[in-house]
Amino acid sequence: LHVMERCSDGSGGVSKRRRESDDHDGGGDERGGSRARSALQPAKQQISLKCDKHPAALLCGLGELLSDGQLCDVVLRVDGVDFQAHRVVVAASSEMLRALLVGGWKESDEKIVRLDGVDAHSFRTILNFIYSGQVVAHDVTELLHLLVASEHLGVASVRDLCVQRLQQRLDLPNAIQMRIFAQKVGCVELEEAASEVVWGQFSQVVAAGSDFLSLSADQLSEVLDSDKLAVDSEEEVYCALLKWVMHEEPRTKDLPRLLAHVRLPMLPPPVLEGVERNPLVAEVFRTNATNRALLDEAKQYHKKMQEDILRAAREAEAVAVSNAEGAGTQDAAAGSSAAPAPASLEVEPAAEAQPHQPLAAPLLQEPSSRAMRQRPQRVGKALFALGGRPAWTRVEKYEPKDNKWTEMSPMKQQRMRHGSATIGGLIYVVGGKDEKGRALSHVERYNPHMDVWENLPPMKTARTGVGVGVLSGMLYAVGGRHDSGYRLKTVECFNVQTNQWQTCPSMSMPRGALRVASLDGSLYVVGGRSESGNAINSVERYNPIEEKWTAVAPLTTARVGAGLDVLGGRLYAIGGKDQNGSKLRSVEGYDPKTDKWEACAPMGTKRWGAGVAVMDGKLYVIGGMNGAERGALPTVEVYDQAADSWSELSPGPNLARGSCTFAAA
Structure with missing residues (x-):
């Protein structure tokens, strides 16, 4: 009988036992050996059977042995607590224990092995995982301790599970401490995830706790x-x-070196002036040569920008004049019989004939230092539709990454024709009117992370159709209509640090149903309805340093209840109603460098009283009304500045909203 056995190297060769059998039967008979190999050739085919339940069954059996204290051959002492175990099991699961128990150390022969650098509670959890494959932790603190212990013991599976779960538990309030912890324990994956939250949502992290x-x-x-x-x-x-x-107070000594990290050239000129006037900061500029040099650099940068803007404007004007003169020469050469144009007639440049072409910014030299490099723009996580006709409290959230709408906690106050703005990742909702048509002074703040609303001190004056904007971290409530019916030119601002309202300089004229936005350190109010009820095309700009309002170029179309926001350094006035009450789909953009409004691509739908917000480099317009019956719209349109085009967002919100607001946070 010939017995074939597969060699231990898996090559299928004949084992020593086979060779000995051949020798006993006469050996050397090549033909006999050949016949035997040929007859047994099918034995080389391997049948593999696998039981998926075996690993779990093995762990279960080992766990039962541990629970019964059977075959345990080592005691692991942690913080004075003894844990029985099987050497082979723990050595196979932990790099550190393998080194101690089989690496030739004195612990290899000891019945009791002491482990330092691990707390008993975390070790019990890890030992349970080794025998069961499961980790049970009750909170983030336990996960943090478990991560440290698993790193120390070299139990990679527990470590990876902890990192994965901690990344899932990352949020605005704990991102900073999570990052510091990850740096201390050397957990690169967790540090990177926490840093992404801290850097990407900096203002919200600052405000979160x-x-x-x-x-x-x-x-x-x-x-x-x-x-x-x-x-x-x-x-x-x-x-x-x-x-x-x-x-x-002792932190003022650190101000000079920390102030050097603020990129002063990137501050708008009015804000930079305010920085200079701050007594605490002014002392740093006066006494510290490095900081003074950075301030001078910022001033030179802004001076150069202004010179480039003026030069570009002069060149554009020269080109326009040249084109006009050339056209006149051609007309004369052609012997035109038409009467010459009056000397006072202004000839518009050819570029103005193409209304949808965005204005080109003057070319500036590349920044000469790191302080002149623009930081990346914060990426908004979600858009929030707030209240609206018919005086709702309802709030919907739109998340682009999931492309879905979710209803959130309602506001505390029913309202429409209100204003809203975002500061530090928190949404402020101001004024408006309630379900009975009464003007409101009520103000509330929403924390998107916690999905919680809180009441804030009311405004000094009740306002509906109020314009709301943010400037230098202050919340401004501008104009609107009082409960008595007359329109307001007064302004008040709210300090979010002290929770107090204060009176600010008034506009030049009363305005209701106006819109407000901040750009380059100034606050702009656009359009609205006058005290006599007429639609307004005038625009005013507020300088917080001079505490002064000045008129700028008016809108090309008077607008009541238009949407307004800033995108790519330009103001956009969107829709609204004109002097005749006709709803508008037209849009115009304002360039503060040239002090001009230009027509942009119109929306697909006429809207007034719509909410507007900017996120991820796009401008979103929600709801509003467009019918004589004042029907609200359940749609959202999105503006692409580069393409100068609009598209409709799908799916739209669950609710049709008029006289609402939209906020990004």
Whole structure:
């Protein structure tokens, strides 16, 4: 009988046992050996059977042995607590225990092995995982301790599970502490995930809790210095720094080196003037040569920008004059019999004949230093549709990544024709009128992360059709109509740090149903309805440093209840109603460098009283009304500035909203 056995190397060769059998039967008979191999050739085919339940059954059996204390051959002592185990099982699961138990150390022969650097509770959880494959933790703190213990013991599976779950639990209030923890324990994946939250949602992280104020100067310096820090404007970085410095008096000594991380050239000129006038900061500029040089650099940068803008304007004017003269020469040469144009007639440049072409910005030289590099723009996470006709409290959230609408916690006050704005990732809703048509002074604030509303101190004056904007971290409520029916030119602003309203300089004229937006450190009010009830085309600009309103170029079309927001350094006035009450789909954009309004691509639908918000470089317009019956629209249109085109968002919101607002946070 010949017995074939597969060699241990899996090659299918003949084993020593086979060779010995051949020798006993006469050996050397090649033909016999050949016949045997030929007859048994099918034995080389391998049948593989696998039981998927075996690993779980094996773990279950090992767990039962551990529970019964059977075959345990080692005691692991952690924080004075003894844990029985099987050497082979724990050595196979932990890099550290394998090194101790089979690596030739003294622990290899000891019945009791002491483990340092691990707490008993975390070790019990890890030991349970080794014998069951499951981790049970009750909160983030336990996960953090478990991550440290698994890193120390070299139990990669537990470590990876902890990192994965901690990444899922990352949010605005804990991102800073999670990042600091990850740096301390050397967990690169968790540090990167936490840094993405801190840098990408900086203003919201600052507003979310006290962790920001607990940062050390070195930790704050690292955050502010990053090129990945994303903000809507550099002013947010400056305001966050002042908030941190003012939290504790001794921190003023760190202001010079931290102020150097604020990119002063990226601050709008009015804001930069305000920085210079701040007594605390002014002292730094006076006594610190490095900071003074950075301030001078910023001033030179803005001066150069202004010179380039003026030069570009002169060149454009020269081209326009040249084109006009050339056209006149051609007409004369052709012997035209038409009467010459009056000398006072202004000839528009050819470029103006194409209304949908966006204005080109003057070419500026590349920034000469890091301080002149623009930071990345903050990426909004969601859009929130707030209230609206018929005086709702209902709120819907739109998340682009999921392309879906979700109803959130309702506002505390029913309202429409209100104003809203976002500061530090928190949404403020101001004024409007209630279900009975009464003007409101009520103000409330929404935390999108917590989905919670809270009441704030009311305005000094009840206002419906109010314009609301943000400037230098202050919330402005502008104009509107009083409960008595007359329209207002008064202005008040709310300090979000002190929760107090204060009176500000009034506009030049009363306005209701107006819109407000901030651009380049100034506040703009656009259109609205006058005290006599006429639609307004005038525009005013407020300088917070001079505390002064000035008129700028008027709209090409008078608009009541138009949408207004800023995108790519331009103001966009959207829809509304004209002097005759006709609803508008037209859109116009304002360039503050040239002080001109230009027609842009119109919306697909006429709208007035629509909500407007900007997110991810796109302008979103929601709801509004377009029918004589004042029917509200359940649609959203999106403006692409580069293509100068509109598209309808699908799916649209669940609710049709008129006289509502839209906010990004």
